Amino acid sequence: MSMLTPQGMKGKQFRITGTSYPRLGPPPRRRRRVLMAIGSVLALALIALGGVQLVDIFTGRSKHGSAQACATTASGKPMVRPAAATGAPAPAASGAAGGGSPAAGSPAAGSAAASAGAGTPLPATTAIPQPQAVTVNVLNSTDKAGLAARTADELKKRGFTVGKVGNAPSALSKKVPNSAQLIAGSTGAAAATLLGSEVSGATTMADARTDGSVDFVIGDAYTDLLDPNAAAAALAQALKPSPSASPLSGTC
Structure with missing residues (x-):
């Protein structure tokens, strides 16, 4: 009996039928390859975005753009600003013991x-x-x-x-x-x-x-x-x- 013959199968005959045959290697892992490709694309996109932001920071492009926008606004229509409080009541502080008015009839x-x-x-x-x-x-x-x-x-x-x-x-x-x-x-x-x-x-x-x-x-x-x-x-x-x-x- 061959060492590959399972126990209890001695003397029995088997016949292989069908077109299927056992695979000797692992099946192709397509899903893993697809996920790795997607991850690589996302990583490259993040790296590119970070590079653009770093360029803007070190070159001062964003500040220059904001300053230019402010200057355009100032030279064009006047900017809206909060009105200054001119008639605010006097602070009551944490004190004042009573106020009043003179006697009735005065x-x-x-x-x-x-x-x-x-x-x-x-x-x-x-x-x-x-x-x-x-x-x-x-x-x-x-x-x-x-x-x-x-x-x-x-x-x-x-x-x-x-x-x-x-x-x-x-x-x-x-x-x-x-x-x-x-x-x-x-x-x-x-x-x-x-x-x-x-x-x-x-x-x-x-x-x-x-x-x-x-x-x-x-x-x-x-x-x-x-x-x-x-x-x-x-x-x-x-x-x-x-x-x-x-x-x-x-x-x-």
Whole structure:
């Protein structure tokens, strides 16, 4: 028996039929060859694209094109730019203990009521006066008795010149939900900014008065003036200029 004869086949005869015959080598791997060809093409494409980008970077072609486009735009139609803010309200800082207007029936009371309805913001300012140069009218729009007098005494200790002290006019009574509302004319915008740093959560409004006085109307959320150190920090933050956005890379 030959060594190639399987066990148990001794003495048996077999006949090969059909046209098939066993292969002595592995079948051709066409799929692998196709995948290798596709991978080679993709690799060459990526290498070519990277080479083009490197040429643009080292030759500065892209920057030159952007600069040329910007120059064309500047020499042609004017570029659109954001409008500058000219009437931004004075920063309320983290303070201002209440604003107000004179007692009901006085001319200042009428202007305070008008400003509360109009809602005109005060212009921004950076020239802050000394507290002694600021006349503040302390008015209480809440139902807490004696709040205006106590606040006026504290402002006087901090150097402010106190004017009228009393209840807010009916147009503002129980209508100031935040800590305080500061009402002033365009002349008193800087004084309102200074007072705004004395209390947290105050708002500022403009009216038609021509002097530099400020109405400090105490609102429902008012508790007390800020600590002097905190007030100084709030004033510095209020005077800090807003950072301007830098242009994006690749833009004019």
